[in-house]
Amino acid sequence: MSSDESIHAAAKAVEDKHGRRDVLMVNAGISHAPGTTREHYRQVFDTNVSGQAVTVEAFLPLLRMSTASSGKRIAFTSSDLSSLQWALEPKGLYSGVNFPIYRTSKTAVNMVMPHYARLLEHEGFIVGASNSGYCATNLNAYGGAKNPREGARVLIKAATDSKESVHGLVVDECGSQPW
Template identity: 30%
Template sequence: MTSRIILITGANSGVGLAATKVIVGASEKYHVIMAGRSREKLQSAMSEVQQGNTRGTVSILLLDVTDEKSIDEAAKQVQEQHGRVDVLVNNAALGNVEPNVKSRFTSSLITNVVGPAMVAEAFRPLLLTSESPYSIFVSSGMGSLTMAAEPGAITYMPNENAYRACKAALNMIAIKEWQDFKSKGLKVFAFCPGFVVSNLRGTSEEARTGGGQAGDPAVSGQSLLDIIEGKRDAEDGKFVHKDGVYPW
């Protein structure tokens, strides 16, 4: 059986790790490349995946989304080892809420906007080699301009404007990629995983779990699997979540 090659950035924790577990637990046809900055953390995460209900296979890939050289080297390595990518999940992100405006916006934009844009560009030739390519940008409902402008819109965290702005920008990247490459068969989704347990808000238990309010990231992983398996193809080019579609 020919494997489907799925590359997930930020795969050592949170939604990325949960999605890896769900995907490789679903079928032996899936091979997930777990990408991230730390070899030690990736190896630990891969071991955790392999100790679970695993039918597919996994490997790790060093990739720093803020480093153009790292991205290019990672793409070259995947080209040499696999020759293509069937699904790219741009998941790596930073939830910076520090008080200083310049620092908050600069670090957030580099990781949450520039990084995914560089990754998408570097791996697109490998995606377009696939018979059924998918490009998924992990966004957030907080990036919806329409919902943010509604009366009574919720503020989720202090100094959240940088994160919101980044996800709105990421949504535009997704829209433009879909418009530019849909004729080549590339399906593109912006995807909101929902409010789930993640290191995005910090590594303390209080931050990770959102004060005990955050949901199970495995639910987000299942939603990503649904996209990968073509169950959301009717919503290609849209901003989706597990229960439907958000307005841009």
């Protein structure tokens, strides 16, 4: 996600093999990077925010060729940590004192998502974001409390549910998440 060349090569490979794309699941994230605070922010934002926007732009021509009856879909992957409301909690995992750089990048992704939701809705796109929860993945050295298969259900929800339940929203297993 930090290489425009790689992203465009992936889009070209999909174009050559399939000619179109019905759904784009944008699920990229790093939580740590070496260096100074500035370098850490830059690297995390480069992958988690800029990389996702570049990916959407690279795949848009293929998505526009979709013939899916359920609509063209873009599903970003967000996080519990992206919620401003939950970040204001004084204590607990979601408190704003925890994971400041990662959470800030995911909040930024939440703002990229409505940009595309509004920009593309007149073309029949459904754009939303999913929050799969604290899953045990390589992002957290497999320390998450949730099985990734459970988290995948929410990603699928963002890619398949009705426009009313996902468009312009961050959804989790309970519905839409507070901003």
